[in-house]
Amino acid sequence: MTTKKARKRAPAPRKPVTEPRERSGAYADFMAQAYTMELEAVQRYTEFAEQMEVHNNPEVAQLFRKLATIEGLHAKQILEEMGWSQAPGPAHAQQWEGGEPPESAPMSEVHYRMTPWHALELALDNELRAEKFFAAIAKSSRTPAEVRKLAAEMADEEAEHVRLVREWMKRVPRPDPDWNRDPDPPFLGD
């Protein structure tokens, strides 16, 4: 499933908005931020996958790995598009409204008995936040024109990801109402 789905959702190389020599520092900074966002999403999905593996929830672990692969392709695409041979500056140099990059689901939102549907629900929220993030940059009058155009394009891409995740969710069973009920709960015995 991994490779087929990943290929299906792999982004088509974006046509550069400007020729390389016309690109400003603001353009590179924006792409560096977009790259960091994708990279942090890869790391967060990978961490979630590892947590699910430790807690014997292989189905959800596999799904998180798949999501990490997809975000990894987006990150790679940015490097290729910019002709960067190495990752731009350290991830922590970026500041994010609300503290975390928009495509990183909060670490508190996972559960050892979660289902694939829950994992996709998290992915959907991530994509929605990412779309909003790029759309806001595209609309801001403080954004240089070339960056605005690129941000609008990225917002469209994220909107497409939203659509794809919604489609994906239709193919996955909805969780039972008592999905988190553990027959042997970790509570202190009498």
Add this chain to the structure above:
Amino acid sequence: MNAPAAASALSAQAFKSEVKPVWCPGCGDFSVLSAITKALSMLELRPENVAIVSGIGCSSRIPAYTSCYGFHGVHGRALPVATGLKVARPDLTVLATGGDGDGYSIGGNHFLHACRRNADITYVVMDNHVYGMTKGQPSPTTEPAWPSKLSPQGTGLREFHPLVIALAAGANFIARGFSGDPNGVARLIVQAIRHPGFSFVEVLSPCVTFRPDQRSWKEMARPAAVEATDDPARAARRLMTDDGFNIGVLYTGKRKPYAPTATGAAQQPSALEKGFEL
């Protein structure tokens, strides 16, 4: 076009070990681990120049999850070990980590004296107001009315106020973070490590298993309305009226860190060992 200058610093990932955490998914301690590794990367440190010392508890497992030197010690004894290590190896960046049970209950006395001694170490406490590892008993920071199987009506006991106590005992840097903002916690840890002397960072780190009610901390944690002060009297007034959810650096003291006065030769382990020869 060149990428914006990539720092020579190691990535946060490089400070993580191959050992995968066994914490419950959703546990706040994952964010604290991420914050510590990010802070070490921001400071451009290297794993071999950092030591992380802990006691016992879910939170105290952190040293194993990093690639730094680590010591997973005895319950409540992280601070004396960390202090000794810093005195013997002042070149190392020393962190002590653990939980509220480890640090304020069995380790409470060491906490007081580590603040008082003011060695140049950073103490990160993941406070979830409960003993997570031993399945949910109340800790010193548990609210008096929190009901559990062991205390159905709550303990009825007033909570311990770690920040006030740290200030009174002489800690030189006091901050509070929230695991819901790992990048914010990372920045606090950076400041704590940079600040000379004993730096105390209390992180509200929910236990999703035994304290699912702590999910509401997300709505309660907020940036402190006022800047950090270096005046202990002002800090005391502020901390005494604090509701436990003000996030940020709250006190930055000016005490000189403890540094042993012995000569370099006397500090050598071989010289110390001589005193124990039979």
